[in-house]
Structures are given as C-alpha cells and as structure tokens.
Amino acid sequence: MPSIPIGFFHVELAQVLAEFENDYTFTFATPDGEVPQIDTNGFSLPWHATDRMTDVYADSVQQFTDPNFNIDAYRHKYAGLVERRERELQLLERHLGQLPITDPLPCTDAEVLAFRPELVRRVQALQPKPYASLPELIRRHRDPSDSFSFADFDFIHAPGGHAPMVDFHKNRWLGEVLHLARENGVYISLICHAPIALTSTNWRVDQNGTPYGVQDNAFLSAEVTTVGREGETGMLDQGYVHIPPGPTRLEYFVDEGLREAGFTVKTAAIPTSLILLPNPQIGLVTGNGPQTIDIQATNIRATLTT
Incomplete structure (x- = not known):
C-alpha cells in the first residue's frame, strides 16, 4: 500500500504547553526516542x-x-486564528526544538501551503532537543538507583495527527507506560487519533523486556472517544489526506481499532463537534479532535487541582 507523509498535530499539544509551561518541567518522549515529525x-x-x-x-x-480564493482576505477574516497559530508556533519554538516537517500533500490547502515556508524556516533554525524513548523511561523507573519515577509525573498528554496510528497502535512498551502511569496516579490525556494508544494496554512488558498479555485490563472499563470512521472518511475523500484520483484509504480506522481491542467508543455524528470523556476512576480523558484541546487542557488543570 502506498504511503503518505504523516506527523503529529501541534495544535493538539500547544494549548497544554500554554496551560502548564509556567508550572511544570516537561519531559518529551516518543516510542523509539526519535524526534517526532510535525504534520504541515x-x-x-x-x-x-x-x-x-x-x-x-x-x-x-x-x-x-473557490478559484478566486484570496489568502490575505481569508487571513484577515480569521485574524484571531492566525494570531493563535502564531502563539502556538512560539510555544513550539520554546519547547520542542528542531523537528522534521511533513511535505505538503496534493490537497493541502492554499493558505497553509503559503504558511509552510515560514514554518520550515523557523523550526529548522531551532536547536535539536533530546526525546526519551519509552523503553528508556521504563528502565529508569525500575532502577532503584535512578531518581526518575513515573510517580513524579502529574499527567501525560499525547497529541493526535495520523502518526499515532503507526506508533501507538498495539505498542507493548506504550502499554507498559500507560499501566505504570495509572498505577502511579498519573492523569492520562489522549486526543483525536492518540486514543489508539489504549489498544497497547492489552499488553505489558516484564523486567526482561518480554511482552505479555494483560488478563484484567482496567482501561477497558472506560468509555473513550476519538475521530470516527465517518470523519476520517470525509478527510480521505475530500480533505487534505485525499490523494487524487482516489479513493484514499487507511489500513484501519481508529474507532474500529479501539472497538476490536475491547473498548467502548463514542464518536460524533458531526465530526467537528466536541466530545470530551473524562474518567476519574481510571485517570483518563479522551477528546475526539483538535476542537476539544482547550476544554481538554482545562480538564487536566481542574483534575490536578481537585
């Protein structure tokens, strides 16, 4: 199956950075410790x-x-969104370091296509920053001589974009991290495509690095939300992911992948409407897309202060 360049959606991370940058030191990690790629x-x-x-x-x-689409007029109409994007890019510059950026796709919209050269210039001017790997964090947590512990974390947040469909799906090391986080009282926040990470909780990894199945997975009791098949299909047929002449299809849909793993999933009839599902008993909150990022960041803050 042909592939397309994918990455994470910074918009689904930036508000969390904004909410907590003055109060917390962030630890950034990816499954393999490689720097993540941003989706243009x-x-x-x-x-x-x-x-x-x-x-x-x-x-x-x-x-x-519209064949007469005018970028300047569009940006003027949505000046508040332009300003928000700039603030979020500044957050990236402060925290994430130099990162690769995906190439545009055939259906990337004209406004963001015009914005991309500035994005590339500013992000590539940054100094690289280290990203931890999940096996590294697990090893350090288990090492009694190491000061690192998941017990010192208040929350974990993972943004979406299509990258989690590859890196977070049935990832045994990620499953171990999520179980360790829950056992240590860490609040877990997953948005858009990132809830596919929950499929990983059907496994853990023992002291020897050997994965094993979880017989009584506490995460399965949570109702979760994510981008639904209907919304994803709309993007594949008419949105930025569409590759002419089409049809464009993914290997699986996130909501279906979660259901196959045993989860109860709620999706939106209107894909751009907001669904936020906190589960205080598990210590988990899921949101169905970038539209929930503000209320999701607020939920994290409220949970940590109660």
Missing part, C-alpha cells in the same frame, strides 16, 4: 477554531475551492 496540515487555520470549528471548517472548505 495541522497548521491549517480551521483546526485552531476549537468550539467554532464546524462553522469555520465549512466556510474554509468553500473558500479553498
């Missing part, structure tokens, strides 16, 4: 509209397909 398309202005996303996205799609 995650900087499209409609994704920054949060609770107004349904209207902004519908209007933007109409404008993007």
Whole structure:
C-alpha cells in the first residue's frame, strides 16, 4: 500500500504547553526516542477554531475551492486564528526544538501551503532537543538507583495527527507506560487519533523486556472517544489526506481499532463537534479532535487541582 507523509498535530499539544509551561518541567518522549515529525496540515487555520470549528471548517472548505480564493482576505477574516497559530508556533519554538516537517500533500490547502515556508524556516533554525524513548523511561523507573519515577509525573498528554496510528497502535512498551502511569496516579490525556494508544494496554512488558498479555485490563472499563470512521472518511475523500484520483484509504480506522481491542467508543455524528470523556476512576480523558484541546487542557488543570 502506498504511503503518505504523516506527523503529529501541534495544535493538539500547544494549548497544554500554554496551560502548564509556567508550572511544570516537561519531559518529551516518543516510542523509539526519535524526534517526532510535525504534520504541515495541522497548521491549517480551521483546526485552531476549537468550539467554532464546524462553522469555520465549512466556510474554509468553500473558500479553498473557490478559484478566486484570496489568502490575505481569508487571513484577515480569521485574524484571531492566525494570531493563535502564531502563539502556538512560539510555544513550539520554546519547547520542542528542531523537528522534521511533513511535505505538503496534493490537497493541502492554499493558505497553509503559503504558511509552510515560514514554518520550515523557523523550526529548522531551532536547536535539536533530546526525546526519551519509552523503553528508556521504563528502565529508569525500575532502577532503584535512578531518581526518575513515573510517580513524579502529574499527567501525560499525547497529541493526535495520523502518526499515532503507526506508533501507538498495539505498542507493548506504550502499554507498559500507560499501566505504570495509572498505577502511579498519573492523569492520562489522549486526543483525536492518540486514543489508539489504549489498544497497547492489552499488553505489558516484564523486567526482561518480554511482552505479555494483560488478563484484567482496567482501561477497558472506560468509555473513550476519538475521530470516527465517518470523519476520517470525509478527510480521505475530500480533505487534505485525499490523494487524487482516489479513493484514499487507511489500513484501519481508529474507532474500529479501539472497538476490536475491547473498548467502548463514542464518536460524533458531526465530526467537528466536541466530545470530551473524562474518567476519574481510571485517570483518563479522551477528546475526539483538535476542537476539544482547550476544554481538554482545562480538564487536566481542574483534575490536578481537585
């Protein structure tokens, strides 16, 4: 099956950075310790509209397909979203370091395509920063001579984009991290495609690095949300992921992958509407897309202060 460049959506991380940067020291990690790749398309202005996303996205799609589309007029109309994107890019510059950025796709919208050269210039000017691997963090947590411990974390947050569909799906090391986090009272926040990480909780990894199945998985009691098949299919048929002439299809859909792993999943009839599902008993919150990032960051804060 042909592949396309994918990455994470910075919009689904930035508000968490903004909410907590003055109070916390962040630890950044990826499954293998390699720096993550940013998805260019995650900087499209409609994704920054949060609770107004349904209207902004519908209007933007109409404008993007207009042969007389004017980038400056569009940016003027959505000046608040342009300002928000700039603040989020500054958060990236402060915290994430130099990262690779995906190439545009055939259906990348004209506004973000025009923005991409500035994005590349600014991100590539940054100094690289280290990212921990999950096996490294687990090893350190288990080492009594190492000061690192998951018990010292208050929360874990993972953004979406399509990258988690590859890196987070049935990842045994990620399963061990999520179980250790829950056992140590760490609040777990997953958004958009990132809830696919929960499929990993059907496994753990023992002291010798050998994976084993979990017979009584506490995470399975949580109702979770994610991007649904309907919303994903819309992106594949008409959105930025579409590769002409089509059809464009993924190897699986996140909501179906979660259900196959034993989870109860709630998705939105209107893909851009907001669903946030906190589960205090498990210590988990899931959101169904970038539209929930503000209320999700607020939920993390509220949970940590109660």
